[in-house]
Amino acid sequence: MTHIQKLQDFTKLVEDNIENEINIDNIINDLYISKFHFYRLFKAVIGISVNEYIKRIRVYYSAIRIINSRESLLSTAVKYGFSSHELLSRNFKKYVGLTPKQWRNNYDLKKLDDLKPYNIESLLLSLKNSNGQISVKDDVVNISEKCLVGIETLTTEDKPLEILRRINYFLKSVHRIDDIAEEILYRVTHSIDTKSDPIQYREFIGVPVADLNNIPKGFESYLLKGGHYLKMEHKGKIYDNSGSIIDTYDFIYRYKISSSEYKLNMDCNFEVYDEKFISPDSDDSVTDIYLGLM
Numbered sequence: 001m002t003h004i005q006k007l008q009d010f011t012k013l014v015e016d017n018i019e020n021e022i023n024i025d026n027i028i029n030d031l032y033i034s035k036f037h038f039y040r041l042f043k044a045v046i047g048i049s050v051n052e053y054i055k056r057i058r059v060y061y062s063a064i065r066i067i068n069s070r071e072s073l074l075s076t077a078v079k080y081g082f083s084s085h086e087l088l089s090r091n092f093k094k095y096v097g098l099t100p101k102q103w104r105n106n107y108d109l110k111k112l113d114d115l116k117p118y119n120i121e122s123l124l125l126s127l128k129n130s131n132g133q134i135s136v137k138d139d140v141v142n143i144s145e146k147c148l149v150g151i152e153t154l155t156t157e158d159k160p161l162e163i164l165r166r167i168n169y170f171l172k173s174v175h176r177i178d179d180i181a182e183e184i185l186y187r188v189t190h191s192i193d194t195k196s197d198p199i200q201y202r203e204f205i206g207v208p209v210a211d212l213n214n215i216p217k218g219f220e221s222y223l224l225k226g227g228h229y230l231k232m233e234h235k236g237k238i239y240d241n242s243g244s245i246i247d248t249y250d251f252i253y254r255y256k257i258s259s260s261e262y263k264l265n266m267d268c269n270f271e272v273y274d275e276k277f278i279s280p281d282s283d284d285s286v287t288d289i290y291l292g293l294m
Helices: 004-015 023-028 035-048 049-068 073-079 085-095 100-105 110-116 120-130 160-176 245-257
Strands: 141-143 146-155 185-193 200-208 220-224 225-235 268-275 286-292
Touching: 004 023, 004 035, 004 049, 004 073, 035 049, 035 185, 035 286, 049 073, 049 085, 049 100, 049 110, 049 120, 073 085, 073 100, 085 100, 085 268, 110 286, 146 185, 160 185, 160 200, 160 245, 185 220, 200 220, 245 286
Parallel strands: none
Antiparallel strands: 141 225, 146 200, 146 220, 185 200, 185 268, 225 286, 268 286
């Protein structure tokens, strides 16, 4: 089963169970893909986050219910997963521009166009038409386990300039690390937090070391798992006005991963900045990207 078909199954299950408590983790587990990869795939293909999609679907069906039923607004709120009338109203104002009461008295179905269940079939056709026009070079490689020393922080991954800032910050202090095994910089994203809004990841920027016994103050260690990874490339600056490394990730998930059957079971991605990486501001830099498989 391709990953676009898994997205199709996911959206159908959400819509079929919109009146019930939806356990997103269980649905994703049944699709045999890690939560880390699924959330990134969904955002890249659909254009919004999983959490945003579910809220929009809840508002959409609530709006239809309010038109066709005279039940209380509180009953409608509870029916579609909003814990209170106030929460329903807040989301209604955000997505429809009206309160539920105003909607009932003067609705306009055109306001629901952006909230309708996503047409995966048309998206599938679009991606199929792009197949052959868009080429992404990839290779499955086996990576050995690596001990890294560096700095870790939370990131939303939607601010490429912040990635650039953190890499430059680390490079200014990397001389304090002893026993560096390779003159290579790693940037690892892992441990997705789906409860935050926007969704956050842990980001680790560091270098491989031969010994973890002498970690300088202010630094941390991270064990990069060995295993199979899908290797691709980002060419150019980490960030400029025409794009960024985050755009490359979105491109990979949308056009390469979505139509594939890769077993994306590992909860991390990472980048390697080696001799091909000239500088964060160079158009000639090449950054290797690795997506964790299994």
